[in-house]
Every structure is written in structure tokens, then in C-alpha cells.
Amino acid sequence: MSKKNQKRPDMSIVMIAVVIVVFLLIVIAISNMLEGSKKVQYAGTLPSDIQVDSGRDLNIVINEKNAEEERLKSMTERARIEYYVTKFMKLLEKEDYENAYALLNDDYKKNYFQSRTKFEEYIEKNFSKMMDIDYTNFERSGDVYVIWMTITDAINGGPDSGKEINFVVKENGYNDFELSFSAN
């Protein structure tokens, strides 16, 4: 059979098929892009500090977390570590001892606060409900950061009534940290 006599495929069908494929790919790509900008990355397990039963929309909570992480990424190393300590102190002010306790280093907990009750008792006795924090020094030793700070009772504390305290922080990732403090 000569080449000329071979039946050639209908080019219009091929063309239409190609156009449809390209169109579909473009649609998929645009839809992925739009979805990606709206959808938050959700790893499948809930972050420990999100209250599922709080009635808050999960997407809003996760978006807040992502926004916090983005903010942390733009901060300097020192600002981030101070942010973590401030976050911990705010949990104490709010009496959210469960989440505050969860941020403590495991060995530290074994050494000083084997139960949450002990931790709560210590905090109730040694920390006020509103605190002024003054960060005075900052050092890095290997993977951990040491922070020196003075905390003052914002309501009842006199000008020189500040208590000096050390925090030791280890940052495992953005917004993923563990800490300990001088429980003298």
C-alpha cells in the first residue's frame, strides 16, 4: 500500500482534542492556584493549643496560626525568642495553665513541676495577674537561648519591686518551642 493511500487521522479532531486538553490543564492550574491561596495547610492533626470545642471556626484558628507564623518569620532571632516568652507569660496572666504547662521542657517538668497542680500553685504564689516585663539580656548557648528579664506587678508593684528571672528557650521551629524558667 502506498504512503499516499494511508488513511490519515482527521486533523480537526486532533486539534479540538489538543485545545480541550490545554484548556482543561489551564482550568486545573487556575483552580489549584485559587484553592491554594484560600486553603490553609492542614497537617491532619490538631495543634495542641487549639480548643476544638471552643466553637471557633477551625479555619479561622488555623489561619491565625499561619499569620502568627508568618509574623515570626519576619522577626529577628531575639525578637522571636522574646515573643515566645511573652506568649508564655500571657498564658499565665490568663490562667491558662494547661497550655502554659505544655510549653515547659519535659526534663524541667520532671525536675521541678511533676504535676500541673504543682506548677499552678507555684505560679499563683509567685506571679501576679498583670505583669510588666522588661527584657534585660539575651544570650545563645548552642541550641538554647537564655533571657534575663525583670517582671513587675503592673497593679501593686512599686518601681523597684521587680523580680529578676531567667528563661531558657529552645526553638524547634517557627512557633514550636519549649522553655524553662528559674523557679527560685
Add this chain to the structure above:
Amino acid sequence: MQLPIELRLKIRHWIKKYGKILFFIIIVWISIFIINKFLGDYQTEEVPNTTKTPQVAVMSANEKVSKKVQTSAEEFIESYVDACNQGKYQKAFAMISENCRKYEFDDDVEKFAKYVLEKMPTPKKYSIQNYSNTQGYYIYEVKYFDDMLATGLTNSEYNFTTEKMVLKKNSKGSFDIAVGNFIEYKDINSVAENDYLKIDVKNCMVRYSTQTYEVKLTNRTDYIIVVSDNYVEDEISLALSGEYRGTENSNTTVVLAPEESITVKLGFMKFIDDNDEAQSILFSNIRVLEEYAGVASNNDIKKAEIEKAIDKFSMNIPVKK
């Protein structure tokens, strides 16, 4: 339904002309799409940006050690600190270089253990930082500290000890590693002599920030020879290319009785990475005396003794190899 013949011909013509290019573009585009999707799924977690750069030299921010050097340093220090923390000093001692064992610790594991206990009296955590790299030496600063995260510095102060750890490539292609700031031991064997005195600079112990010379002095006379008694400043100094540097111990006294021979160790501040080289040791105020009231006598007496001196001279002994 069929497209008009004219349009079909036009499209066919267009595809004939640009079909291959179009096909190529589609393949590339699909490949990019797939790769992008694949990479997106395998995104690694972002590591926080910190000032921690253990492989970048403190003394020169542009200098970064190779992965091989960094890995060797990290592997060594991990095993070394682990052994020291467990009190396995013999094991830790065997890890360090032969020269370091011999010259820094006199091949004495007890001397080594004593040194380790000064740095790590209790089990410690550590961090390492490349400090500087010079003359084939990779110098790291090792910092030892308590497990602060486990204590929160409760009832304790923030403190740490440091030492320099030095890597040097050996003939086997691996690294000899020294601790205790030890860099090297050098035989010098440089001699200067005259009718009164013979000075023999035997060797030098080079540590990160010091050079310590072992010097033998022999009095060839029946007189007293005062080499250094702090009558004037820097009676013994190390000559560098652009300056003279006095001894570490500013109260160094070297006085030889008639025909006496003594060996002293003279230490000078000299950083290995200061891009300078020791040239010689200068003894600038040697006096040959008939009478000497002693190192503690006052300057008036010393002045009177010098006026009656048999001879006064200086000696310069090269130490540059």
C-alpha cells in the same frame, strides 16, 4: 457537524507549521506542572533563621569550612564529650592526637583527667563554633555548659567554660584532633653564646594564644649573671615582625649563679591566627656581676651593682624555623 472546509484547511496548515512547537510546549508545561506538584507535596519544614553558623569562622565571616571538616569536628566532639561525661577518660584520651597526648599531657591520663574535670566538673552540654583557620589548622571553639533547659537556671548562674579544639589533616587523609588549646610542638634548637653565657632555645609549645619556649641557660663564668630581675621592663621579649612582646608573667626572674645551668620556660602571648611570625627571643639587659643583693633589692642597690658590672650585653636568639 463539520467545520467549514476553508477553516479546516487553515487549521491543518497551522498545525503542520506549528504542531511540533505546540507539542513541545505542552510537554514542557505538563512536566513543570507535575514537578511543581511533586515538590509541593514534599515540602520540608522551614528552619528558623538564626545567628548560629558553626561552620563559618568567627575571625573571618567569609570563610566557611568544608562539610568534611565540619562533620569530623562534630563527630569527634560528640564522642569526646560523651566519654568525658561518663568519666571514661582513657577512652577520651585515646581520641586525641599523639602529639597532644605527649606534649600537652605528658602521656599521663591522670593529668588529662584533671584538665577535663576543670572544664567539665559535672556532665555538660556543648556547642562548637569554627573560630579561625590558618596554616592548615582548623580551630574550633568548644563551649561547655550545664543542661540549662532542664534547670531553667534555677538556683544557678549562667556560666560556661571554653577551650579550643584543633583539627589538622594527617597523612591518612583523616584529622588529628587536639584539645586544651594545643596547636603544635616545635623543636627549635637555636643557640647563641659568648664568653659569659650560652643560651639554648630548645623547643616551643604552640597553643592557640601563647607560645612557650623551653630555654637552657648556662653561666660560663665565676660571676653572677642576671638575665632578668625586673629592673627594667621587658628584659626578655619575643620579637615579632613589627613589635617586641614581653613575657606573659611580667615577674619572670632569671639569675644564674657562677657556672650554673638552668632550664626555664618562657611564655609569650601570641595568637596563632594573628598573621605574624615569631622571629627571635631578645634578652636585652644581661648583666655579669661581681656582687648581687638579690631580686628583691631596691633599684638604687641594683643601679650601683650595674655600675660596677663586669659586663652588660644583650643576646638575640632566632626562633624562626
